[in-house]
Amino acid sequence: MSETTTDLTLFEQLGGEAAVDAAVDAFYRKVLSDYRINRFFDGADMDTLAAKQKAFLTMAFGGPNNYSGKDMRDAHAKFVKMGLDDSHFDAVVEKLAETLIELGVSQELIAQVGAIAETTRADILGK
């Protein structure tokens, strides 16, 4: 890594909003294709969900966000009742890492994205 990149934020290093746009299509496709987790997405409007995935990815990429733990808890409460647990959260984080690998993001940055995603675990699982 060159010296100048250390001055850039994670979001900038990943490529900003364009990178989010590139990632969201592939990420959401992976999530919907995975039998471990896709039942949680049945019946939802795809465009609405894609917009939410984009907000989540923007946040996980360290970009501008209005993250609210309470909103996250409220939105996922019904899925916790359906059995949403750590294994599903892990599966989603795994899909996120796969997406970033395919987009050629370095391991180091992927780890940083993973760490931000991790901060949402308790809210999403209602712990």
Next chain:
Amino acid sequence: MARIKFKDQTVIAENNETVLQSLLRSNIQVPYGCQQGVCQSCLMRSLDNTPPSSSQTGLKETQQKQNYFLPCICLPENDMTVALPNAEKTWLEAEVIEKKALSINVILLKIKSKEPLTFFAGQFVNLRNNDVIRSYSIANTPNLSHELAFHIRILPDGKFSRFVADDLEIGMPLSFSHAQGSCHYLEGKSEQPLLLIGTGTGLAPLYGILKDALLTHKHQGEIHLFHGSRDESGLYLEEKLTALTQNYPNFHYTPCLSGEVNNEKYTKGRANEIALKQFPKLKDWCVYLCGQPEMVLQTKRATYLLGASLKDIYIDAFSS
């Protein structure tokens, strides 16, 4: 400083103030959410000037073309008259100029607007008879005589369709709304392969889109249309579509019957299933899905999982 006109109020956007901030500051209540251009809750449309392209990030290209934008990330460059989506409620007047049967239960209805119209083939309008209002897709392409064509399925208990079948005659007036919807052909991607899947009168918007692509814009990529019906009478544009395949080698038409098949020119099965079996890889395709809601939503998901980008999937779901 730009003037923002909303309904009958005008507000002046201060420097570095977004359209949303200007409206809220003036106590004009509009829906909004994230305030960062992500959730699209505040979606609006500019009725005059083109909005800055940075305020159209993440919108469908067809929406961008219709001057939709996100006021929460819009620093106005020019004066703008803005409206909430579908807020234009004004009814326009037209005259019925043609009515004929396309099949035993589908009528072609053509009306001529009394004033100039802007629309894209594949969009829909509301048609009104007193207090009965129904949405119908436009089945023709923009034209200088301001005509609109519709394929009206006659339902035994359909209030509007029975009115069309029994009472509406050539020369009679008919009220209709401005064109709406983002399911239409997009210029500038002439080489992109197009997949069109429709059931029943879902063929109407697809026929408009197809003619727009082939005739108006000389689309160069392959275009595959799958039209599904239970029986032969539902394949009501077979002759015209077959003729188009002879004039345009890049156009392919597959009539599908989910019921009994007694003729080898028809493929047996559901149009969406047959299409996806033939094209299991849809990366870089543009997909149009029109007709029965269940088929449309199921196929939207399926085509996305087969590689089509969500922004390249356009749908028009309706029960008929």
